[in-house]
Amino acid sequence: MGRIIAIANQKGGVGKTTTAINLAASLAAADMRTLLVDLDPQSNASSGLGIRKGTYPRSTYHVLVHGIPLDSILHSTEMDALFVAPASRELVGATMELSQEEDRHQRLERALEPVSSKFDFIIIDCPPSLDILTVNALIAARSLLIPIQCEYFALEGVSELMETVGQIRRLRNPNLEIEGVLLTMFDERTNLSNQVMQDLRTFFGDKVFSTIVPRNIRLGEAPSHGRPILLYDIKSKGAEAYIRLAKEIIHGTEKSAGAGS
Numbered sequence: 001m002g003r004i005i006a007i008a009n010q011k012g013g014v015g016k017t018t019t020a021i022n023l024a025a026s027l028a029a030a031d032m033r034t035l036l037v038d039l040d041p042q043s044n045a046s047s048g049l050g051i052r053k054g055t056y057p058r059s060t061y062h063v064l065v066h067g068i069p070l071d072s073i074l075h076s077t078e079m080d081a082l083f084v085a086p087a088s089r090e091l092v093g094a095t096m097e098l099s100q101e102e103d104r105h106q107r108l109e110r111a112l113e114p115v116s117s118k119f120d121f122i123i124i125d126c127p128p129s130l131d132i133l134t135v136n137a138l139i140a141a142r143s144l145l146i147p148i149q150c151e152y153f154a155l156e157g158v159s160e161l162m163e164t165v166g167q168i169r170r171l172r173n174p175n176l177e178i179e180g181v182l183l184t185m186f187d188e189r190t191n192l193s194n195q196v197m198q199d200l201r202t203f204f205g206d207k208v209f210s211t212i213v214p215r216n217i218r219l220g221e222a223p224s225h226g227r228p229i230l231l232y233d234i235k236s237k238g239a240e241a242y243i244r245l246a247k248e249i250i251h252g253t254e255k256s257a258g259a260g261s
């Protein structure tokens with residue numbers, strides 16, 4: 001069974017997609033068969049791995065709304081062990097279209113069942129909201145990875161996210177774990193970044209990954225070349241950080257229970 005990790009935070013621009021792409025690629029580089037499931041209508045995780053908008057007829061929208069098999073939409077990538085289930089703009093309408101369906105929250109869980117044994121890791125990139133798409137991801141997942149940008153109000157919305165996690169545990173997925181909290185766009189020269197790091201350690205305890213992703217221009221550039229940072233600039237600080245994060249996740253460094261567990 002593949003380890004299913006949802007990457008979520010309802011704030012936009014915190015590094016979810018960058019983390020989904022580069023964690024997935026770093027896991028694949030470590031010979032882990034990895035599937036990246038793109039659930040964001042913006043499809044940035046898909047395009048960031050070279051799957052260009054408008055070049056594929058079916059996406060995660062068709063899987064969730066029309067029930068087509070997930071393995072019928074998979075794309076291979078430049079990396080042998082990495083596959084992508086791409087998103088599309090049509091996902092914007094999925095919440096409305098599914099609103100009357102009783103099983104609307106379990107669609108992704110069902111779709112992953114027949115494919116999960118083919119992968120070591122399944123990484124789900126969520127949209128910046130706590131809508132039906134993110135709920136589907138949290139129900140399908142074994143754990144949640146929360147990227148948090150080192151900026152003012154970094155913790156804003158986090159308690160709402162943890163409340164959602166609590167609800168999902170009560171309703172449907174009692175074993176949903178916090179995989180970890182990842183600091184992104186960290187700038188060690190600023191007091192602010194260091195302050196945010198301390199606040200997060202107070203709030204989440206050992207759930208904060210020891211890997212911290214620095215602000216790194218190369219990470220911002222790579223998606224426009226349709227490549228993960230590993231294939232764009234392996235020597236960059238950004239590549240180094242995501243390779244370390246993958247190791248931390250593969251080896252499952254012991255983290256004690258933090259907030260919300």
Ligand SMILES: Nc1ncnc2c1ncn2[C@@H]1O[C@H](COP(=O)(O)OP(=O)(O)O)[C@@H](O)[C@H]1O
Pocket residue numbers: 011012013014015016017018019044128184185186213214215216217219220221238
């Ligand atoms: N560590 C980083 N250093 C520099 N730029 C980054 C970093 N992480 C993300 N970015 C850039 O910040 C923007 C938002 O990141 P993204 O991963 O798309 O966030 P989200 O998916 O949470 O909306 C993107 O332009 C991305 O390239």
Ligand SMILES: [Mg+2]
Pocket residue numbers: 016017018040044126127
């Ligand atoms: Mg995103």
